[in-house]
Amino acid sequence: MPMPVQDRIEFLAAPRVAILAVTRENRGPLAVPVWYDFRDGEVLVWTRSSSRKALLIRKAGRFTLAVQHPEPPYGYVTVEGPVTTWQPDPARADLVRLTTRYLPADAAARFVDNTRTPDAVLLGMRPESWISGSPAS
Template sequence: MPRSFTESERQEFLAGKHIAVLSVAANDGRPPASVPIWYDYTPDGNIRVNTGAERRKARLIREAGVVTLTVQREELPYQYVIVEGTVIDATTPSPQESRVAIATRYLGPEEGAAFAARMDGAQSVLFTIRPDRWISQDYSTDQ
């Protein structure tokens, strides 16, 4: 049987390098938006995501003010953390240091800085999300 992560296991898992799926309600007659996204997380902290300011997901996040972020491990043993959270800040344009930090998390220092530099001048928004509710499952005991 799967078990929930402890708080420290959850924080360690989220601090790892995973692609998240961000979901946000839609009120435009389409289903909710669910998109893969890079994120930044520090234990006991907030979650930050960066995206184009004019993208549909950015508009929907602003309108809804709440999101769900699913972070999963797709290899055995399966594990996931779902975060339901409130958007507490939206900074446009995204500060360069935030774009660099998020890109570096996934691409490493050199490529992350180069990726963030390519985004200079692009309209972007940095959303800060306060976690309100956690759901987690760890299937490692099923092995």
């Protein structure tokens, strides 16, 4: 059964690993796990501008993000929409904020400092379509 609007927003805002999917020519979509942030109605993903996913997202102009809760109560939210942000060399604070959803603050800062590359990019998407599901109440 579909989630009410506020429930699906709260579900997407929780720190879960997502699967990002983007179309490819003459193949199935590329689907990869990602960390993400969801703030002010925008999904944010940190990657390298030279990564396969970033190159495909730039070409397609949009992507899909699927998030699930694999334990009872099961649920999922899938969002899709156009790229609304393409921010090269994102601020360290923005990357630490995203990473802190998944790691303690000290570890998140170290992770950003150790993995940030010169071609880092922060991608944003404002969902145009939502699909959700949860067990019947």
